[in-house]
Amino acid sequence: MSKKKAQSIEHAQLRSRAEELIGKNTGTALLSGTEEVPLRLHHELQVHQVELDMQNEELQQSRDELEKVLEEYTELYDFAPVCYVTLDLKGTIRKVNLTGAVLLGVTRSWLVGMGFGLFVTEEARPVFTAFLGKVLTSPVKEECELTLLKKGNAPVCVQVVGRATKPGQECSIAIIDITERKRAEEVYRLAKEAAESLRRAKETEEALHLVTEAAETIRRTKEAAEAIALAKSQFLTNMSHELRTPMTGIIGMLQLALMDDLTPEPRNFIETAMNSSHSLLRILNDILDMAKYEAGTLTIEEKPFTLKRCITEVVDIISPEVRRKGLDFTILVTEEVPETVVGDQMRVRQVLLNLIGNAIKFTEGGKVELRVSARKGTYGGKQEFTFAVTDTGIGIPDNKKELLFRAFSQVDPSLSRRYGGTGLGLTISREIAELMGGTISFVSEEGVGSTFSFTIPLEETVLESDTQSVSESFLSEAITVLQDGERIAHLLLVEDDPVIRQLLGKLLEIYYTLDLAEDGLKAVGIWEKGKYDLVLMDVQMPNLDGFDATRAIREKERECGGHTPIVAMTAHASKEDEEICLAAGMDAFISKPINFQKSLQVIGDIIRQAVAP
Numbered sequence: 001m002s003k004k005k006a007q008s009i010e011h012a013q014l015r016s017r018a019e020e021l022i023g024k025n026t027g028t029a030l031l032s033g034t035e036e037v038p039l040r041l042h043h044e045l046q047v048h049q050v051e052l053d054m055q056n057e058e059l060q061q062s063r064d065e066l067e068k069v070l071e072e073y074t075e076l077y078d079f080a081p082v083c084y085v086t087l088d089l090k091g092t093i094r095k096v097n098l099t100g101a102v103l104l105g106v107t108r109s110w111l112v113g114m115g116f117g118l119f120v121t122e123e124a125r126p127v128f129t130a131f132l133g134k135v136l137t138s139p140v141k142e143e144c145e146l147t148l149l150k151k152g153n154a155p156v157c158v159q160v161v162g163r164a165t166k167p168g169q170e171c172s173i174a175i176i177d178i179t180e181r182k183r184a185e186e187v188y189r190l191a192k193e194a195a196e197s198l199r200r201a202k203e204t205e206e207a208l209h210l211v212t213e214a215a216e217t218i219r220r221t222k223e224a225a226e227a228i229a230l231a232k233s234q235f236l237t238n239m240s241h242e243l244r245t246p247m248t249g250i251i252g253m254l255q256l257a258l259m260d261d262l263t264p265e266p267r268n269f270i271e272t273a274m275n276s277s278h279s280l281l282r283i284l285n286d287i288l289d290m291a292k293y294e295a296g297t298l299t300i301e302e303k304p305f306t307l308k309r310c311i312t313e314v315v316d317i318i319s320p321e322v323r324r325k326g327l328d329f330t331i332l333v334t335e336e337v338p339e340t341v342v343g344d345q346m347r348v349r350q351v352l353l354n355l356i357g358n359a360i361k362f363t364e365g366g367k368v369e370l371r372v373s374a375r376k377g378t379y380g381g382k383q384e385f386t387f388a389v390t391d392t393g394i395g396i397p398d399n400k401k402e403l404l405f406r407a408f409s410q411v412d413p414s415l416s417r418r419y420g421g422t423g424l425g426l427t428i429s430r431e432i433a434e435l436m437g438g439t440i441s442f443v444s445e446e447g448v449g450s451t452f453s454f455t456i457p458l459e460e461t462v463l464e465s466d467t468q469s470v471s472e473s474f475l476s477e478a479i480t481v482l483q484d485g486e487r488i489a490h491l492l493l494v495e496d497d498p499v500i501r502q503l504l505g506k507l508l509e510i511y512y513t514l515d516l517a518e519d520g521l522k523a524v525g526i527w528e529k530g531k532y533d534l535v536l537m538d539v540q541m542p543n544l545d546g547f548d549a550t551r552a553i554r555e556k557e558r559e560c561g562g563h564t565p566i567v568a569m570t571a572h573a574s575k576e577d578e579e580i581c582l583a584a585g586m587d588a589f590i591s592k593p594i595n596f597q598k599s600l601q602v603i604g605d606i607i608r609q610a611v612a613p
Helices: 003-026 037-078 098-104 122-137 179-201 205-258 264-295 307-325 345-361 398-403 425-435 470-483 498-508 520-529 546-560 575-583 596-611
Strands: 083-088 093-096 142-148 156-166 170-177 303-306 328-333 340-343 367-376 383-391 439-445 449-460 490-494 513-517 534-538 566-570 588-591
Touching: 003 037, 083 098, 098 170, 122 142, 122 156, 122 170, 156 179, 179 205, 205 264, 205 498, 264 307, 264 345, 264 425, 303 307, 307 328, 307 345, 307 367, 340 345, 345 367, 345 383, 345 425, 345 449, 425 439, 425 449, 490 498, 490 520, 498 513, 498 534, 498 596, 513 520, 520 534, 520 546, 534 546, 534 596, 546 566, 566 575, 566 596, 575 588, 588 596
Parallel strands: 328 367, 490 513, 490 534, 534 566, 566 588
Antiparallel strands: 083 093, 083 170, 142 156, 156 170, 303 340, 340 449, 367 383, 383 449, 439 449
16 A cells, blocks of 8 residues: 555545534434535534544654653663763763763763763773774774773773764774683683583592682682782871881981081091981881872862972982082073972972982993973963983883883892882872872883973962071071070970980970970870960870870860960871861971971961961
């Protein structure tokens, strides 16, 4: 039956139903063709009106059914157990269901408009690029397996199936989480290998029993390995903090010794011990930062600082080794580099110290050069700063370059290697550079030398405070305290470690009158009986820790009035730790191992602000 004839039958049926409905409603008989024309036309109009009403009713019913189906489809689409994503030819996400947002660990509104490749691990990106090119041009479905990054969680393994919805322009992909399947496959593979070994050794019921035990052993081993990894991270963090306290005593005592009038030979001995202590401290800091990196707690601060001072601090540390080796060390700073920037001075200094330290370590003769440059970047008003360290050292063989930036990896790991190190410096440097929104790279030729450089965005600013050096501030503040006139400031030192208590006591008694307390409980009692210009408060102490002691003092001040500045002393020196100290009512904090010149500067600044009119 032709389409035209079918439409004619449908229209005839509709008309018949309309005329039948009119007859029921009006009680009149059907008009024949012999009736007068006006009556016939009136009847036709009635029929057409009824037909239209019936068609509208059917259309409305169809629309309602369509909306219901669409709603059911949308619900099935959003809550399907499979992640569905629509991509354009550049791989930009145009549409994604809720399952996809959960899989990637971000909100759906944030995902739309982002490149899907950002969620693909670096190793799997070539696979994804090839897959996207094939699926947009292929008339059939394409498949691949990828590893995706999930915010706040470990990467997930997925199977991706896609087809082109608009060839060359758009495609739809379905993503299935196969992480557990992959783990199961790996466990199965290991179990199978164990079973095969056992079968070859003894094809008996005992072998089958051993296979079961082997599979269970693999499961327990995996769980134990994960527990060991977590315990290792926690252990490294705790040990690093615990070691910083005695390091304060070692470095502090050496600094006190150097303040005496020594003959050249013992002074040289003590300076050598000081340099070795700082080297050990850098290793401890690397271990701590690695533990933070593995735990995902490595953070970046944004504060104003001067690049000149940052570079000077690095030079002060590496200068003894440069002089010992007789190297030519130069610093080139282009005129585009501003005086003051906003960023994390400690982390910038840490990366510079790692790169320059490595350059000096692997250069026996010749030169090491630091070049700092800046140019306008696309970082929302920030400039792009590049720090490049070039040396004429041993260089890196081509077959060893892949070992760089791997944790605990070294170019020469043998027992007879000439150069020390933990193998953590470059790994941590890369993580810091990337956390600051930058990159790190290198070029090297064996026997010629290497250039390591990192590029980060920093914002130019102007410091309101004076720009005198730390040593100048230290000396001027010491003189101010002694010559201020009427009264020498009275301090309370609260420290449970006897070595640090003795050390700080000797140093502070040069400039201030001082009382001592060995825990927070005694500190609160002594504070109530005396009048102090400032309290130096250790954080981790027996009986009553520094936080609770500070809260107790602040509570008594609310009752009696007044405010005694309290400066925390802690081996925890992150931004979060600073916020905890301030939240507890402390005015500032000093990190351990303590830099005594900077500590005196902090103390002097706070006292000067407290007595200012």
